[in-house]
Amino acid sequence: MALGGSGIEQAAGRVVAIGGAERARADGSPILRRFVELTGGARARLVVVATASTDPEPVEIEYVEVLTRLGAGTVRALRLESRQQANSDATVEALSDATGVFFTGGDQTRIANVLGGTRVDSVLHTRLGAGAITVAGTSAGAAMMSGTMIIDSGEDGGISAHSVRTGPGMEFLPGVLIDMHFAERHRLDRLLSAVALYPHELGLGIDEDTAIVAEGGRFEVIGSGAVTVIDAGCANTIRTAEYDGKPLAMIGVCLHVMPAGYTFDLHGRCPSITATPDDDREVA
Amino acid sequence: MALGGSGIEQAAGRVVAIGGAERARADGSPILRRFVELTGGARARLVVVATASTDPEPVEIEYVEVLTRLGAGTVRALRLESRQQANSDATVEALSDATGVFFTGGDQTRIANVLGGTRVDSVLHTRLGAGAITVAGTSAGAAMMSGTMIIDSGEDGGISAHSVRTGPGMEFLPGVLIDMHFAERHRLDRLLSAVALYPHELGLGIDEDTAIVAEGGRFEVIGSGAVTVIDAGCANTIRTAEYDGKPLAMIGVCLHVMPAGYTFDLHGRCPSITATPDDDREVA
Numbered sequence: 001m002a003l004g005g006s007g008i009e010q011a012a013g014r015v016v017a018i019g020g021a022e023r024a025r026a027d028g029s030p031i032l033r034r035f036v037e038l039t040g041g042a043r044a045r046l047v048v049v050a051t052a053s054t055d056p057e058p059v060e061i062e063y064v065e066v067l068t069r070l071g072a073g074t075v076r077a078l079r080l081e082s083r084q085q086a087n088s089d090a091t092v093e094a095l096s097d098a099t100g101v102f103f104t105g106g107d108q109t110r111i112a113n114v115l116g117g118t119r120v121d122s123v124l125h126t127r128l129g130a131g132a133i134t135v136a137g138t139s140a141g142a143a144m145m146s147g148t149m150i151i152d153s154g155e156d157g158g159i160s161a162h163s164v165r166t167g168p169g170m171e172f173l174p175g176v177l178i179d180m181h182f183a184e185r186h187r188l189d190r191l192l193s194a195v196a197l198y199p200h201e202l203g204l205g206i207d208e209d210t211a212i213v214a215e216g217g218r219f220e221v222i223g224s225g226a227v228t229v230i231d232a233g234c235a236n237t238i239r240t241a242e243y244d245g246k247p248l249a250m251i252g253v254c255l256h257v258m259p260a261g262y263t264f265d266l267h268g269r270c271p272s273i274t275a276t277p278d279d280d281r282e283v284a
Numbered sequence: 285m286a287l288g289g290s291g292i293e294q295a296a297g298r299v300v301a302i303g304g305a306e307r308a309r310a311d312g313s314p315i316l317r318r319f320v321e322l323t324g325g326a327r328a329r330l331v332v333v334a335t336a337s338t339d340p341e342p343v344e345i346e347y348v349e350v351l352t353r354l355g356a357g358t359v360r361a362l363r364l365e366s367r368q369q370a371n372s373d374a375t376v377e378a379l380s381d382a383t384g385v386f387f388t389g390g391d392q393t394r395i396a397n398v399l400g401g402t403r404v405d406s407v408l409h410t411r412l413g414a415g416a417i418t419v420a421g422t423s424a425g426a427a428m429m430s431g432t433m434i435i436d437s438g439e440d441g442g443i444s445a446h447s448v449r450t451g452p453g454m455e456f457l458p459g460v461l462i463d464m465h466f467a468e469r470h471r472l473d474r475l476l477s478a479v480a481l482y483p484h485e486l487g488l489g490i491d492e493d494t495a496i497v498a499e500g501g502r503f504e505v506i507g508s509g510a511v512t513v514i515d516a517g518c519a520n521t522i523r524t525a526e527y528d529g530k531p532l533a534m535i536g537v538c539l540h541v542m543p544a545g546y547t548f549d550l551h552g553r554c555p556s557i558t559a560t561p562d563d564d565r566e567v568a
Contacts (some may be wrong), residue, residue, distance in 0.1 A: 160468025183442025247510040247543035259531035
């Protein structure tokens with residue numbers, strides 16, 4: 001659940017949230033390669049969790065193979081299909097010395113339902129807060145990282161309180177609302193609707209083959225697409241009374257579309273550029 | 285074409301731009317009723333132009349019937365299918381004493397192609413500037429009113445320079461980019477992309493059964509949906525170099541979602557509320 005306010009205080013650890021469909025290149029997937037580097041490269045001890053999938057085995061095999069090929073020291077799959085498994089000594093032991101955990105795609109509610117509040121949840125938060133582990137995920141494995149989690153689209157389209165369904169997420173990156181496959185599935189309406197409902201949360205829409213690397217209250221954008229930030233903090237009026245049949249109102253929302261090279265200060269709610277683009281034009 | 289800057293100086297006349305699908309109610313379509321009232325009610329002399337449609341006759345019959353039923357003094361259809369017709373003495377004469385003209389839906393490029401630069405174009409602008417006529421339109425008839433006109437979606441989705449096609453509009457409401465069927469057809473990505481390409485223009489996304497009534501550098505929102513305003517004026521960085529294969533970047537765009545009861549100052553780029561909502565909550 002959301003911590004309220006900016007909620008960023010707890011996000012000390014390093015989180016990699018990928019918008020799905022991270023592509024392999026001639027030199028391997030740059031995003032997954034970055035994950036392997038961040039977790040220790042040849043000394044990395046990685047755990048793949050495919051809980052989001054109803055058919056985890058082929059997904060586990062694929063990611064173990066890819067991460068191994070990218071040079072990770074050891075990679076193993078950890079099958080977590082029940083809360084009993086997520087509370088077992090064996091599972092806690094399996095995560096006790098991991099330098100990275102990777103959540104695959106599927107259905108984010110499965111992750112929250114199976115892992116939320118379990119010993120796995122506690123161990124990951126403790127090790128994340130201590131800087132001992134990097135928590136990464138793609139697609140559903142990214143969506144579940146926020147405090148309030150976007151579950152699905154609602155019955156309506158457009159910008160409307162009915163166009164998004166939300167629930168409690170895993171809080172690996174509190175203070176935000178993460179949506180993924182963002183450009184590809186036209187989810188700007190949905191994320192804006194979610195931010196109208198939870199204006200204290202910062203909306204992050206992550207394109208496919210694109211990721212945020214978050215650490216110490218900042219995140220960096222990597223990959224081939226962009227991250228769209230929706231900040232309703234500065235909005236003076238937000239009305240979400242559409243449940244009474246009235247249209248939603250939002251006045252003064254701030255929006256950023258940030259490709260690779262941009263970083264974002266989650267505390268100050270402020271973007272900055274790390275790489276100099278060669279073709280910016282300033283607008284008065 | 286766009287006038288550059290805010291370009292609002294020429295928008296002295298009264299313009300009604302409807303997002304399409306204006307609904308009839310028990311008491312008739314409230315938006316069309318407003319148009320009839322604005323143009324003189326029982327003294328209104330209205331002209332319906334169905335140039336956007338390839339099959340204008342049924343559309344003409346429908347709107348003549350509806351506007352007449354709503355109490356307009358006289359309503360006639362003016363068939364304009366060629367530039368010859370749009371330059372004829374008879375056509376100019378037909379518009380010389382009209383208090384309102386209504387452009388129906390269809391394809392906005394047909395309106396621009398048939399009417400752009402003709403004597404009809406000149407007469408309408410002259411009478412609009414003099415406050416003698418109200419220019420209204422729905423769907424394509426609204427889209428064509430801006431200086432730079434959104435023609436169609438591009439080949440890409442998402443927020444991208446390739447996700448929208450634009451061309452010269454009729455400039456009845458310069459300084460803006462109008463998109464319609466906005467919530468219903470999920471066009472926020474498209475409008476944001478158009479504003480990235482033309483950041484001096486204010487993006488207006490008009491929902492179905494919703495309209496703006498613009499006059500004297502302000503517009504009012506009426507109808508059952510909302511108008512989404514995208515203002516890139518305050519954005520410090522806009523990069524649209526996606527044609528070089530790089531993702532688009534926009535930093536600091538301002539966005540408003542305004543249902544009925546809101547007005548917007550086109551000069552100051554500032555929304556205000558005319559009706560007091562009973563359920564606003566202020567966000568710090």
